[in-house]
Amino acid sequence: QKEVEQNSGPLSVPEGAIASLNCTYSDRGSQSFFWYRQYSGKSPELIMSIYSNGDKEDGRFTAQLNKASQYVSLLIRDSQPSDSATYLCAVTDGQNFVFGPGTRLSVLP
Amino acid sequence: GAVVSQHPSWVICKSGTSVKIECRSLDFQATTMFWYRQFPKQSLMLMATSNEGSKATYEQGVEKDKFLINHASLTLSTLTVTSAHPEDSSFYICSARQQGGIYGYTFGSGTRLTVV
Numbered sequence: 708q709k710e711v712e713q714n715s716g717p718l719s720v721p722e723g724a725i726a727s728l729n730c731t732y733s734d735r736g737s738q739s740f741f742w743y744r745q746y747s748g749k750s751p752e753l754i755m756s757i758y759s760n761g762d763k764e765d766g767r768f769t770a771q772l773n774k775a776s777q778y779v780s781l782l783i784r785d786s787q788p789s790d791s792a793t794y795l796c797a798v799t800d801g802q803n804f805v806f807g808p809g810t811r812l813s814v815l816p
Numbered sequence: 817g818a819v820v821s822q823h824p825s826w827v828i829c830k831s832g833t834s835v836k837i838e839c840r841s842l843d844f845q846a847t848t849m850f851w852y853r854q855f856p857k858q859s860l861m862l863m864a865t866s867n868e869g870s871k872a873t874y875e876q877g878v879e880k881d882k883f884l885i886n887h888a889s890l891t892l893s894t895l896t897v898t899s900a901h902p903e904d905s906s907f908y909i910c911s912a913r914q915q916g917g918i919y920g921y922t923f924g925s926g927t928r929l930t931v932v
Contacts (some may be wrong), residue, residue, distance in 0.1 A: 741920045750822075750909045750926040751860070795860070797920070804850075804913070804921060808859040 709734040711798050711807035719813045726783040728810050730796030733777070740772055740779045743795040745809065751795055755781060786814040818844050820912050822924025829900055829931055837895045837927045839910030845890035846912035850921070851883075854907045866893040900931040 710733040720726045728742075739758050743751035757763045757770040757779065769782040779798075783790055791814045796807040819842040829835050839849055849866040864885055865873040872885035882904075884896040893912075897904055907928050911921040 739920075743920075743923075748907070748928075750923040752923070753920045756920050806860055806862075 709798075709800075709803060709805050711796055711805045713794075713796050713807040713810045715808055716811040717813050718810055719815055720786050722786060722788060722814055722816050724786050724814075726786045726790065726812055726814065728781040728783075728794050728796075728812065730779045730781075730798075730807055731777055732779070732796075732798045732805075734798065734800055734805075735774075735777065736800045737774075737777075737798045738801050739799050740770070741797040741799075742768075742770060742779075742781045743797060743806075745793045745795060747792075783812075786812075788814045788816050790814050818912070818914055818922040820846075820910065820922045820924040822910050822927060824927055825925060826928040827930070829929070831901055831931055832899055834896055834898045835900055835929060837897075837908055837910070837929075839893045839895070839912070839924050841891045841912045841922075844912075844914045846893075846914070847890060849887060849893040849910055849912045851885065851893075851895050852909045852911065854909060854926075860909065863895075897929065900929070902931045905929055905931045 712731050742755040745751040755770040757772045763770045767784045771780045793809040793811045795809045821840045847868045851863045852860045863878045866885045866887040868887045874880045887893040909926040910924040913921045
């Protein structure tokens with residue numbers, strides 16, 4: 708059974724702080740990694756993808772991948788109340804696409 | 817970018833009736849589409865994988881006779897909730913991926929179904 712694990716949270720951070728979201732996966736054959744954001748009552752939207760070890764930055768978001776440790780993270784700098792949402796980690800080996808349960812982030816004004 | 821359109825956005829129906837939800841890939845062809853269900857404050861639950869031109873693959877515990885899936889073209893998949901009951905009330909979301917497999921999935925906007 709291929710698994711993707713995330714801390715369900717809620718993770719609370721003050722406005723302006725860095726929010727760190729973590730995800731681990733079980734399948735060493737995983738090739739691609741994604742972070743989705745889902746606001747309450749809405750469908751998920753893709754915010755970051757990462758395919759190779761290291762960091763990938765896009766605006767206030769940085770995805771970090773460590774395949775040896777089977778670990779992928781998402782950092783949100785200068786967190787805003789509008790970042791409050793559930794963040795889903797997703798992993799694929801090219802065939803199967805597996806979502807984690809999501810981490811609920813709350814950014815406090 | 818890849819766009820997936822889902823209709824209707826919300827629907828209210830009476831118990832015992834059937835509801836059809838459409839999922840369209842607007843700017844790409846999707847040989848595979850996926851249907852999820854999400855209850856309040858819970859994670860996405862994959863219901864079934866819809867394959868163009870063939871039968872859908874259902875996840876364990878999902879009634880194939882109740883949730884009918886048709887994927888008649890490379891851009892359209894439909895989910896029909898038959899003989900709906902209040903416990904079927906949920907948020908239904910479809911997703912699709914562009915061919916290649918390593919790219920992320922694009923989600924439709926979701927359909928909120930309320931059965932009264």
